[in-house]
Structure formats: structure tokens, C-alpha cells
Amino acid sequence: MKSSMNPRAHSPHKVIKNLVEAHSWLGLIISPLLFIVFWAGAITLFHDEVAQWAITPHHPVQSSQQDLPLATLVEQKQAEYPVDQNGRFRINMPTELVPYYIFYMEIVDDLAENGRQSLAILVDPKTGETVAGKDDFLLSQFIYRLHYNLHLPGGSYLIGIVTLVFLFALVSGVFIHARKLFKHFFQYRVDKQRRDNLLDLHTVVGVMTLPFTLMYALSGLVLNLAIVFQLAFAMFIYQGDQQALFNDAGFKRVVEPRSQTPMAMDNAFKLIEQTRQQDNFELRNVIFHHYGADNALVQVRGSDTARFGQRDEVTYRIANGAVVDKVNAEQYNVFRQGRDVLVTLHFGDFAGMDVRILYFLLAMAISAMIVAGNMLWINKRRAQRHASPRSIAIASAITMGGCGGIIVATAVGFLCERLLPATLTARGDWLVACFVVTLLVTMLVSINISNIKRHISRLLLLTSALLLMTLTADWLMFSEQIITLWQNGFTAVIGVQVAMGLMAAIGVCSALKLRDQKHVNSSDNICHPLIN
């Protein structure tokens, strides 16, 4: 009955018009989260560089000293902490950028619900000292978590849904723009009298980054929302046997209870060393199962430096050195291989710094495209007579406060990472608190802004000022260490500083340009929306 009264129900379907409506409506809703994903993702491309910048000035590693044997370090940490031997024990190897071992252990804790808790520590490979808790220098990890789960429990599913909508926005964008996709490929009209600069920016960036965004959307879905199809397969194909599904997908698990017979673990370190010596193998981490028992296993994982996206893994039974499971270029599983290729493409860590810089620029361009899309929606609404001022105010606050707030909060995060004392209890929590408070305050002051360009200009100037303060603090607090680190080959500290300086300069230039534009064209529809 109701549908017969709806004139749209019987009219022909206006496919493009409907898709435009959906594209802009959904785009506006997911925009703050999508902006966080791309902004944080862009910085995460330099996760290890940021970690080196944060940690090494506090805890420099003496490059001239010999590394202690891994076996000695493991025995030392086993004695130092009440390690729960039923849990897994993982060690990430030091790298050129992060020169510490990272030990992940389960330790006995009577206060915890299940009687144990996870512990991750950074260990100096030269002295064996525990340098810090992994989350004490949280910035790089926090930004990474923002990227994939917003640092919230269950956040990865939310980001998965956002990614799904993003993929829809890409597909609908292609339909909407299909006729002009090739003809207007690079069209960006610079005529200042025109009002469609934002539209040009949105479409040009959208078209040019399409292969990149499609890859990101699909790989992001595989990483965050694969559980949907995993459950479907497990329920309807494997009749509830999840382990059989994992085995077929190339993620075999050896499930056996811990033996009560103790055994020395010397052979494990020989096996690790023997695997490390293999051609084209870069050791990344090792995982012990049932450490110290006679049925202990060691999983040695790394990457094949001669092949794209190839991750090698071998699991040994420590007692006799027998290979329990092996994955490499010869013995591979198509699902796992395909997933590894997608993950490698997603992280952009397959061809050095230049590819990561390219990824960074593309991600920044997409962040700008997201903001431009929102501005288009706001401008269009302001031009309509019966548009609700409340919805426009909310959209403005989301765009300015959400997107602008993330930028300012990131700069605050960098400043806190440098200024907070290394020994401060719950240092990571303080950093997160500062980040969240900055974001909320920026969102609050962004409500009911009449002059959007001036507001953006102020936010950019504030961000630049914060970055310059961080740079100054760097040199006031750690000038000697920074120079020594540079001399010892830890160049990422100064690299991050250069990046911060560049971002500050770009921020100041953009802010000044936005201010100038106000004088050039004071009747701009963005500056004075109510005129429209």
C-alpha cells in the first residue's frame, strides 16, 4: 500500500542518480574513519623508522660490541621473569631499523583472570638488558593500531565494514564517472572563478589512485573481514571443523599437550642458526612451543629475499631436529601464498624506501580526496534552500573536527613521545590520553565554524608549530645521542626529523595560501556559505 503511494516505486530506476546519492551519503558517514585509516596507514608505512626515532635516543645500542648468543638471552629472560611454559614464547629478531630483540612471553600473574598475562619487552642484543616494555614507546604501534582497529576492542571488524563501504564507493565512483573516465583523466581546472575545483580534485585523485585504492580495499578486507567467509566455509563446507579449514588454508597447528619431561634447548638454537644460514632467507622471528619440554617445537619464520611476497616458515621438533611443517617457494599453499602477496602489496615493504614514499603520497592524496568529497557534500547542501543547518553543522564538525583533529592529534602524539619521561609509569596510556583529548578538543572547537578556510589554516599552523616544537625538543634533549646514532648508521632518527620539518613547512605554506585565498575571493561559497 505504502509502495503504491511512493512515486519512485514505479518509475524507471535512475541508476546513476541513485548511485551518486549512495556514494555521497555513505562517503560522508565513513569519512572520519576512512580518513583515520589512510592517515594512520600513511604514517605506518614508516612504522620502524618512527620506532627508531622514538626509542634509540633513549637507549642507544653499541654497534661496536658483539651480539650475545640468543640462547644466553633466552635463558637469562627465562630466569628473570615467571614465564608460563604452557604459553607460546616468541622472539622478533633485531633489524637495521629496530636494533632490539622483542620477546613476547606469557608470564604467571595471580591477579589476572586466567592466571597469566602477556608481556612484550625490548632486549638489547649486546648487553642482554631489558631496555623497555614494548608498549612504553607506543607511538608507532598506536598509529598502526589506529590504522587497523582504531585501538579499540572489536575495532578491526568496524574498520572491515568501513573498508567494504569504501570498496563500494570506489565501484560506484567508477560507474558515476565512467563516461569521462578516460576523456577527463587528468582534468583539473585551475580557473579561480570556478566552483568545481573540489570536484576535480576528488575525481582526479579518485581516478589516478584507482588501482592503488582497489588493491588497498581488497587486501584490507582480506585482513579485517575474512572471518565472515571463514565462518561460512567452516560451518557449511567443513561442518564445524575449523582446524581442518586452517590446515587446508596452509595454517597448520600442532596441538599436543606439554610433556612433563624436561629437556635442554641447545639444539633449538642450532636449528635456528642453521635455518638462518640458508640462501635468500631473512630471519624475522622464532616461536617456541612447550619451551624446555622434550616435545618442544620451534617455528622459524622469515622471508625469501629473492621472491616477491614469499614468506618461508619451518617448524622443527627440537629433540631430533625433524621437520614437522614447512612452507617455502617449493612447498606452498595457494591460499596462504595469495594472502601473503596481498599483505606484501598492502604494506608496501617490497621495494625499498622509494615505493613507500610513493605509497605515502598516494595515501595522503586519498586523505585529501576524502576531505574534498565531504566539502562537496557540505557545499551542495548549503546551496539547497531547505537543507537542515543541523546536518550541515554535523558534517562540518565531522570533516573539520574529525579529519583536522586527527592531524593535530598526531602531531601531539609525536611531541608526547619525545617529551614524556622514558621511566614514566603507563607511558603509553599517557600518550593515548593526550592524543584522544586533542582529538576531542579539536572536534569541539570545530562545531559551528563559519569560516572553514580560516579554521583549516589555523589547524595547519598549530600542527606545524607542534612538529617544530618536537624537532626543537629532539635536539635540546638528545643532540649528542642523535649525532652518535647517525654516525653508527641509525639514520632514521634524522630521517624522521627531516620528514617532520617538511610536513611543518608544507603545513605553513598551505595555511598561508588558504589565508591569501580569503582576500582574493571573499565571496567564495566555502567562506560564506549562507550567501548560497
Added chain:
Amino acid sequence: MWLKSLAAFVWGLLLAVCLVLLVFRLLPLGVDTKLLIGMLLGFCLWVTVMAYCYSRNTAKAASIVCGKWFAVTAVANVLLFYIPVY
């Protein structure tokens, strides 16, 4: 738009799962290959159905078509359920 979004999300999910399960049962390839194809195809189908739903004038119009497809694919899945595939 909320109704259309609900229809797009739910029908997209149901149809994607049904079609992917059918593909898994019918493709004459290795299990690992089928799992990879299934997962990638699943997301593509989900988004395709979403795009279809949003392109209709109303959620009801989208639901009628998607409902029919769901009925067909679900029945096919039920019929194939008892055939072991791995």
C-alpha cells in the same frame, strides 16, 4: 537510505556467501585455490550486490530481486550440502 543500506548489506552478505559456497562446491580445483578464489570473489560479489541494491529506486525493489536469487542459490546449496567436497 537507511533501509536501502540495510538491504544492500544483508542481501550482499547472504548472496555472496551462497554464491561462494556454490563456487567452492562446483569448481574442479585444489582446496587451497578454491579457498583463495572464494574469499576474493566473496568480497567482490558482496560489493556488486550492494551496488545493485543502491542503484534501485527503493529497498523493496532491490529486495524482491535479491530475494529470488537468494532462494535459488540457497536451495542449490541445500541440495549440494550432503556431497562431501574436501
